[in-house]
Amino acid sequence: MSTTPEHPVAQHTGLAPATLVVAVGRPAHEQGGHINPSVPLNSTYVSRGVVTSGELSYARGDNDAWHPFESALATLEAGTGEPGEALVFSSGMAAIAAVFSLVPDGGTLVLPRHAYQAGMVLARQISERHGVTLRYVDIADTDAVVAALEGADLFLAESPTNPMLEVADLPAVLAAARAAGVRSVVDNTFATPLGQNPLEHGADIVLHSVTKYLAGHSDVVLGALVTRDAELAATLREHRTLHGAIAGPFEVWLALRGLRTLALRFERAQATAAELARRL
Numbered sequence: 001m002s003t004t005p006e007h008p009v010a011q012h013t014g015l016a017p018a019t020l021v022v023a024v025g026r027p028a029h030e031q032g033g034h035i036n037p038s039v040p041l042n043s044t045y046v047s048r049g050v051v052t053s054g055e056l057s058y059a060r061g062d063n064d065a066w067h068p069f070e071s072a073l074a075t076l077e078a079g080t081g082e083p084g085e086a087l088v089f090s091s092g093m094a095a096i097a098a099v100f101s102l103v104p105d106g107g108t109l110v111l112p113r114h115a116y117q118a119g120m121v122l123a124r125q126i127s128e129r130h131g132v133t134l135r136y137v138d139i140a141d142t143d144a145v146v147a148a149l150e151g152a153d154l155f156l157a158e159s160p161t162n163p164m165l166e167v168a169d170l171p172a173v174l175a176a177a178r179a180a181g182v183r184s185v186v187d188n189t190f191a192t193p194l195g196q197n198p199l200e201h202g203a204d205i206v207l208h209s210v211t212k213y214l215a216g217h218s219d220v221v222l223g224a225l226v227t228r229d230a231e232l233a234a235t236l237r238e239h240r241t242l243h244g245a246i247a248g249p250f251e252v253w254l255a256l257r258g259l260r261t262l263a264l265r266f267e268r269a270q271a272t273a274a275e276l277a278r279r280l
């Protein structure tokens with residue numbers, strides 16, 4: 001993984017990733033205008049009668065405090081394609097709960113043996129309460145993953161995994177999921193959009209614990225999902241609204257501010273890891 005100017009994000013926007021992370025999600029450049037988005041604090045928005053689709057009405061359903069971060073993340077995860085839709089959640093776990101809700105009662109979920117621990121616990125609870133079959137795979141074993149996809153409803157790929165740092169062959173396993181008609185989700189928390197863009201390889205959804213690398217300063221707990229499928233986005237948005245899994249305006253603002261240094265932190269973390277590996 002490296003932050004080179006050839007990164008797909010750069011190809012899409014014409015900006016190098018290090019520039020992009022400081023440029024996305026800003027207000028329009030106007031003389032005397034704000035360089036940063038404000039922190040709007042509203043539970044309700046003015047309505048002159050019937051609320052039309054896409055209009056803000058109640059801040060649990062949609063909230064302009066989320067939009068700058070959501071559009072920034074959608075751009076960063078776009079790769080060479082068009083940006084999809086990003087949805088910010090109250091935590092990474094809230095985002096995981098939203099994607100698990102896509103598995104029908106009695107359905108089948110394929111997931112890494114060593115995925116993030118709380119996500120595994122939630123999967124076990126859902127399995128017990130809703131008769132969902134869990135198929136655990138070694139995410140680095142492409143043949144095993146492909147074999148496990150048959151007849152499944154959802155495939156969760158975490159790559160690299162937390163804590164084992166196993167790496168999936170994402171292009172191969174995502175292509176197999178698509179061929180098998182299995183919806184796929186990639187937890188991109190550890191790689192970040194500067195390391196890989198799973199939507200480029202056919203993932204239906206990208207998941208982030210924004211708490212970690214994206215926000216980067218240990219001062220917020222936040223999650224996000226990104227998808228290019230408008231119907232799927234509507235389903236996940238409805239889940240967020242009905243479960244109230246929503247983020248506070250200031251947390252989202254802090255996450256966007258943290259994102260500004262992502263490229264620098266990413267580069268330094270890689271350099272440090274490489275030096276540690278060399279010394280060990």
Ligand SMILES: Cc1ncc(COP(=O)(O)O)c(C=O)c1O
Binds near residue numbers: 094
């Ligand atoms: C890979 C991964 N996914 C999801 C989560 C859950 O995110 P959060 O702690 O923001 O709820 C974590 C948290 O450690 C994580 O490491």
